[in-house]
Amino acid sequence: MKHIAPLLAALASAALIGCTASAGDTPSADGPIRIAPFITRVSGPNFDPGDCIGLTVELPGSRYADNAPLTYDGKVFSSPDLIWYNDLHETSTLYAYYPYQAEATPDRFTVRTDQRNAADYGASDLLAAVREAVTPAETAIDMRFDHLLSRLVVHIDNRSSAAAERVLIAGTVGTAAVDIATQHAAADATAPTVEIIARETDSGKTFDAILVPQTVKLTVVLLTSDGKRHEKTLDEARELRQGSRYTLDVIATDIDIALSLGGEIGDWDDGGSLDPAEEPAGEIRHGDATYRTHTFPDGTTWMAENLRYLPAGTTPSENPATQAGVWFPCSSDLQPAQDEETIRTQGYLYDLTTAAGGVTLTDETIALLEGVQGICPDGWHLPTQNDLERLVVLLEDEPDLADTFLTRTGIRTASGSYSGQHVGGAFSKGYLLGSSPCTGSVNGTAKFSYLCIQPDGTMTTVDYLPEAGVPVRCVHD
Known part of the structure; x- marks a missing residue:
């Protein structure tokens, strides 16, 4: 585009099961070095399982690891052969790059002359990441990978x-x-x-x-x-x-x-317009509406409003029992809200098929939905689980923004009813649709990740069935 946790009691009828890691996934401080990337390469919304980076670890006056290969498991890069050094107070600098070259960290890089094949196109993308003042840690080390070409x-x-x-x-x-x-x-x-x-x-x-x-x-x-x-x-x-x-x-x-x-559009991971002369910074036009956007310090750009876009040939349904693909938002008393103000603030509710652009869900297409453009504007995509989890981290770093960035709404459950927890006439939870398939299924139907903001502000990713109707926000490629 591949590519944390209480379960919502109100959504039990949708048979949701959280995508969570087991306790055994967390290493001790002297366990393997793990790298959590948070930028994407050109061939898709995220690194793919099996991708390999080269990692160099420099200590003051010495090199602890030189061009060590680390493999991506869908969440982090790691290798059982690369273990943290013993001194928990010794800081190091980490240098990483993609794609991995076994002979040495590259000082020259050649793009493929035939980029028609997706693999050759992706192999022509060179990324690098640097992280300073790192000490051994039980958790994965976040590293931002930037495009160098x-x-x-x-x-x-x-x-x-x-x-x-x-x-x-x-x-x-x-x-x-x-x-x-x-x-x-x-x-x-x-x-x-x-x-x-x-x-x-x-x-x-x-x-x-x-x-x-x-x-x-x-x-x-x-x-x-x-x-x-x-x-x-x-x-x-x-x-x-x-x-x-x-x-x-x-x-x-x-x-x-x-x-x-045309002129330079900017970093691939940056926000901004495909036509800067027509689209002001901090906004994007899509369909008949203009949406505010927010660019975080790491360059990630999100829509700051829920989508209220209607694809050609669709009309929002006021009946949640009907599998219409797109529904009016629900009011605090769980009725269809068709007034302009509620639609503007809450957006419509979309099932995954509609959000993904009308793709029919099959065993073959499910794996291709992660990070698709779908009903997003050109240059934007549906959030992946990595996008959602990264958003949680970014909002934690901007506490003043966290309270206002996400819109608290109800949803349309997969069983065909409006659902939402509210206090004092206002919804107390918020949701954002995601496009990453999760392990397991319900009655043979694959589940996908989405973001939930709890009444206390805690944000988690949980699973949902694709028939559910959930608010959508898009992420800049």
């Missing part, structure tokens, strides 16, 4: 009589000189230029490529189904900064192509 998204406006089949990016240096310790990457002046085949993400319309940061006159080649090769070079050299995403608009006719390179 550049990303180019190519949008095709095809006005020709032939289909767009392939996009090539030519004239760029394909190898970067890298310093993981300083999280820096730049084009290696001694390396040759390459021609990169971009990955097709929307048939004939959108293509994506990972490039080495550099200043370059980009050359774009569009191959069409009639066998023609349309090629054009930008008039001016442009700087592609590390960790930033750029858009390139291509207008194709039967005769030629025209290029327009």
Whole structure:
């Protein structure tokens, strides 16, 4: 997008079971070093189980571990062969990078020239993380992984009589000189230029490529189904900064192509607009509504309001007993609330199929739902369990925000009724839909994680059945 705990008595009819770790998951202080990542790589909403990072641990005057491989288990990176050092008062600096290279921590990194395959596209993404003043701990060490390369998204406006089949990016240096310790990457002046085949993400319309940061006159080649090769070079050299995403608009006719390179959009994990000139900071327009957004200190950006977007062909139902996909919010007396103010403050209630964009839930599609865009705006996605758990940590660091960020609401249970705990005529709990499947099922139906804010402000992730109706907020990619 893969990718803490009392259970709600009011939701017992939905047969919820919490996604929690067993007590045996917590190591002693002299147990294995565990790394909890909280940024995503380009190929999906999170690291995938089996992914491997390289970790270096430096003590003052010595190196405790050098390029040790740690494997992701779906929650943390670890290795049974890498145990904490004994001195609990000795601080160290941790350097980590992805993807792992067995020979050594890389000082040069080359992107794949053919990025059409998801694996090759993902393997072209270089990330690094640094954490200072670390001491041995029972809990996993949070490390933020930053993208060190550049990303180019190519949008095709095809006005020709032939289909767009392939996009090539030519004239760029394909190898970067890298310093993981300083999280820096730049084009290696001694390396040759390459021609990169971009990955097709929307048939004939959108293509994506990972490039080495550099200043370059980009050359774009569009191959069409009639066998023609349309090629054009930008008039001016442009700087592609590390960790930033750029858009390139291509207008194709039967005769030629025209290029327009958009400005830097910002770090991939940062908030912001796909068109900064039209969308003010702290807001995003989606459908007929504008939503406030909040960017946390680590760069994560969330919608600060519940979604009230209606996909084409849908209307909200006032009957929770009907599996309509989207329902009016419920009032404090558990009745459908159709007034404009309640809808604005609480948003609609969505089941997972509707939130995910109308995807039919099957054994094959369930695994693909984590972190999908669904009914979110372009460049945003449904929260994963990692997103929800990270939000809890972020809100703990901003206690003044925590009381106002989440909206307390009721929900529509999977059994077909409104449910919600309220005190003094107002709801005392809040919820946010998540898209990560959880282990286990109810009557053969997979469960998914969502966030619950308790009356005392405690936030936990618990399981829900996909038929339930839950408020939605989106997270910036």
